[in-house]
Amino acid sequence: MKQSIFTIERSRPLARDVVELRAHGDTSAITAPGQFVNIRLTGKFLRRPISVCNVAGDELTLIYKIVGGGTRQLAAMRPGQTLDLLTGLGNGYDLSPAGDSPVLLGGGVGTPPMFWLARELLARGKPVRIVLGFNTADEVFYVDELRALGADVTVTTVDGSRGVKGFVTDGLPQDYSYFYTCGPEPMLRAVFRATKTSGQLSFEERMGCGFGACMGCSCKTLTGYKRICKDGPVLRKEEIAWER
Amino acid sequence: MGALSVNLCGIELDNPVIPASGTFGYGYEFAELYDINCLGTFSCKGTTRQERFGNPTPRIAECSAGMINAVGLQNPGVDRVIAEELPRLKKCFHKPLMANVSGFSVEDYAYTCQKLDEQEQVGWLEVNISCPNVHGGGMSFGTDPRAAYEVIKAVKAVTRKPVIAKLSPNVTDITVIAKACEDAGADGISLINTLLGMRIDLRTRKPVIANTMGGFSGPAVFPVALRMVYQTARAVKVPVVGVGGVSTAEDVIEMMLAGATAVEVGAANLVDPFACKKIVEALPETMARYQIAALREIIGGVKQWEKT
Numbered sequence: 330m331k332q333s334i335f336t337i338e339r340s341r342p343l344a345r346d347v348v349e350l351r352a353h354g355d356t357s358a359i360t361a362p363g364q365f366v367n368i369r370l371t372g373k374f375l376r377r378p379i380s381v382c383n384v385a386g387d388e389l390t391l392i393y394k395i396v397g398g399g400t401r402q403l404a405a406m407r408p409g410q411t412l413d414l415l416t417g418l419g420n421g422y423d424l425s426p427a428g429d430s431p432v433l434l435g436g437g438v439g440t441p442p443m444f445w446l447a448r449e450l451l452a453r454g455k456p457v458r459i460v461l462g463f464n465t466a467d468e469v470f471y472v473d474e475l476r477a478l479g480a481d482v483t484v485t486t487v488d489g490s491r492g493v494k495g496f497v498t499d500g501l502p503q504d505y506s507y508f509y510t511c512g513p514e515p516m517l518r519a520v521f522r523a524t525k526t527s528g529q530l531s532f533e534e535r536m537g538c539g540f541g542a543c544m545g546c547s548c549k550t551l552t553g554y555k556r557i558c559k560d561g562p563v564l565r566k567e568e569i570a571w572e573r
Numbered sequence: 574m575g576a577l578s579v580n581l582c583g584i585e586l587d588n589p590v591i592p593a594s595g596t597f598g599y600g601y602e603f604a605e606l607y608d609i610n611c612l613g614t615f616s617c618k619g620t621t622r623q624e625r626f627g628n629p630t631p632r633i634a635e636c637s638a639g640m641i642n643a644v645g646l647q648n649p650g651v652d653r654v655i656a657e658e659l660p661r662l663k664k665c666f667h668k669p670l671m672a673n674v675s676g677f678s679v680e681d682y683a684y685t686c687q688k689l690d691e692q693e694q695v696g697w698l699e700v701n702i703s704c705p706n707v708h709g710g711g712m713s714f715g716t717d718p719r720a721a722y723e724v725i726k727a728v729k730a731v732t733r734k735p736v737i738a739k740l741s742p743n744v745t746d747i748t749v750i751a752k753a754c755e756d757a758g759a760d761g762i763s764l765i766n767t768l769l770g771m772r773i774d775l776r777t778r779k780p781v782i783a784n785t786m787g788g789f790s791g792p793a794v795f796p797v798a799l800r801m802v803y804q805t806a807r808a809v810k811v812p813v814v815g816v817g818g819v820s821t822a823e824d825v826i827e828m829m830l831a832g833a834t835a836v837e838v839g840a841a842n843l844v845d846p847f848a849c850k851k852i853v854e855a856l857p858e859t860m861a862r863y864q865i866a867a868l869r870e871i872i873g874g875v876k877q878w879e880k881t
Contacts, residue, residue: 330606332847369844374791375635376844415846535631535781537642538843541602543595544618544647545633547626554626554647559602 330540331358335389335412340404343470346395347438348404352412353387361421362446363511363531363563366391367539369413373399376415378539378558380511380531382441383448389416392441392471418539419562422446422529427455428506433480434497434520436462436512440471442531446509447480457481458505462497462516466490498523521566530569531562576867577856579613581812581835582735582760584669584696586613589825589868590853593816593839594619594673594699594739595644599658603842604665607850613835615849616671617658619701620689622681624650634772634781639791639818640840641770643784646675646704651685659694669696673739675704676724682714683727690732700728700759703741703766705788715741715766718753725757735760737814740805742794743769747801748808755809762805763814763837765798791840794818799831806832806873820848822855826863832873 335354343349359366359381366389367376377399383390395401406412422442427450435443440461447457457480463469464487475482483500484492493500497512498519508528510520517530534557537545541559548555550568555561577588592603594616603609627647634641649657662670672689676682686698702715702724714720715738725738738754740747742765751762767788772781780786798817806813815833819825820841828836841848856868865871 330846332845373635374637374639374840374844375633535633537633537640538596538846540846542598542846543633543642543843544598544627544644545642546630547632547644547647548630549626 330415330417331355332413332415335414337406337408337410337412338388339408340406343392345467347468347470348393348395349382350391350393350403352389352391354389354414356384356387356389356416358417359384359389360417362449363421363442364417364419365539365562367415367418368403370399370402373402375537376539377403378418378536380442380562381445383445390444392438394438415539419558420560422509422531422563424449424453426507426527427453430456430458430505431507431509432502432505433457433459434462434501434508434510434512435459436497436510436516437464437468439510439512439516439531442511443509444471444475444478447475447478451479458502459483460485460497460500462486462500462512463491464488518571521569521571524566528566529563530566532557532564533562574867576860577853579834579869579872581814582697582737584735586835588613588853588856589829589833589835590849590856591615591671591814591835591837592842592849593837594701595642596839596842599654600662600666603846606846609666610668611853612668612849614668614671614696615666616673616699616837617654618648619646619673619675619704620648620651620654620685621646621675621677622651622685624648624653629783631781631783632787634787636770636772636789636791636793638793639789640843641772641782641787641789642767643782643787645784651688655688655692659692663694670694671697671699671737673699673701675701679723679727682724683731686728686736687731690734695734697735697737697761698728698732699737699739699763700724701739701766703739705741705743705767705769705786715750716744718749721750722753722757725754725759729758737761737763739766739816740764741766742797742801742817748804751805751809755811759811761812761814761834762809763816764805765794765801765817768794768797790818792818792820795824799827802828802833803831803875822852822859825852825856826859826865826868826871829868829871830873830875832875834872
């Protein structure tokens, strides 16, 4: 973990209430896709945890949804303004068990971490299939960016207004070696049930500190109590205990 | 003796800055970031007789200038704290530790305190009779002077190290509880624990916190904590540790003027992991600005308005 000041380069809307933020600063503590940063905002007491979408040199990309006062304030910030970030938080995805044909499943704003993960897997010579799930067509984002990386992207929408009608699990391919997913908990439960291989799931929880000190985001797993912020947010399918 | 040093119940502290229990874990997360030996000491995560998972999540809510938590004393239990946490801490922290203890019965408190008292690394026992987030324990001892007396008396009977009673602000008159603890033999009083609070999510219309209520802390509570430290310091003879909303060197000095011998820093650690280090480093300059030669000389030094 590091505390550093980042300077905003660009902030642009991607879809309804979804914003892509690009900023540069010291990214050296960010070591794995699936990690997150914790952003301090003027006038807000707690930081806002946001997952890393991509890192390239000193450039950090974050994608977030405007859900309340904090994210609305962040969306109003302009290029040149600075952000106080804690970086390199959380464990991130472990790429080693991916096998020959991994599938990535992203739901809504669970999509962003799939970008860097896909890039890393493709760099290791693995074909990457991605299934993205949204409610409606106007929520869809990052399909072109993911395709430009060389990933095979399937889009699902609940109302059928774009791509396959249904949930992210309806876009799951027949065969795959391993899965990686990030999204809201009901989706994670569905993915857990629908997948036949092992895999890794990234969880969300209300956090206090984001670096393991306050025990605000603990969960029970089959391998003991874990802090979503420090021992997670990524858990292995085999260790998940749904009845918490 | 340095200009920052204070004596807390017979043990010299290099400076009065102490991370508060529950905001600093067992120290390692912070030891990864800076040398935590720059602190006076720190108060470890509240330890109970048995392992505890704590409350269901969500356990955290944000407020203006503060936060609510309902962690519920998650900890590995005293035996594992002694077997695992203390040996690990020994590698990165070389000062006497303040061991924070909670319980659900008088016997629980005595049992856990006795075990921790035997540990060489432990300097003080901070007995938490004020946790608002557990049922049938914690705060119920700290809101009744007789129960507070019983706990402290039982702990004192089985320990040798200084015992500091950590008090709840959720009472009508905190000095009554403080005096009961002093009568029972407490060597010091720390206050305040969190204020019982609540938030409701407008979208779901449910409380933000799964446990409905939780403990409110952060800069918003500082004036309440300061007032109670002031009242308590005038009511008891034993040293008082000021806790509640402290986030700057100025806050530390203000607490000490109100009567605190040492000062704990809580919620600030969670938003700025370097908060305590920054406070320690800012103290000399801040003291100079207010013509303070030695911190120990200002304890309880608040002046009164002249009555006209």
